[in-house]
Amino acid sequence: MIDDSLAMATQLNVVWDRSDLENKKVMSKTLFPEGVLYDPENHRYLTKNVNSYFGLINTLSTSYKENKKGINQSDADLSPLVARPGFEPGTSGL
Numbered sequence: 872m873i874d875d876s877l878a879m880a881t882q883l884n885v886v887w888d889r890s891d892l893e894n895k896k897v898m899s900k901t902l903f904p905e906g907v908l909y910d911p912e913n914h915r916y917l918t919k920n921v922n923s924y925f926g927l928i929n930t931l932s933t934s935y936k937e938n939k940k941g942i943n944q945s946d947a948d949l950s951p952l953v954a955r956p957g958f959e960p961g962t963s964g965l
Contacts, residue, residue: 880925880928886898901922903919903922904920905918
């Protein structure tokens with residue numbers, strides 16, 4: 872069951888395109904248990920919550936993608952270090 876759900880999760884767009892209206896409703900309720908709202912002012916779809924299983928898959932897949940690229944640190948660790956000011960006087964726009 873886990874293998875089947877992971878296989879489906881990697882191709883949600885294909886499953887959605889091939890589904891009829893009833894299956895799209897079931898899929899939508901499964902992915903977004905609290906529903907989907909539309910914001911006509913900004914032309915966006917809004918969700919309050921994602922199914923925890925699919926949220927976990929997203930977290931794992933993001934971590935896997937970063938590890939595959941060789942990025943093993945948090946975003947904060949990726950910033951270059953800047954030397955702290957010492958006893959020398961600061962320069963004024965030289």
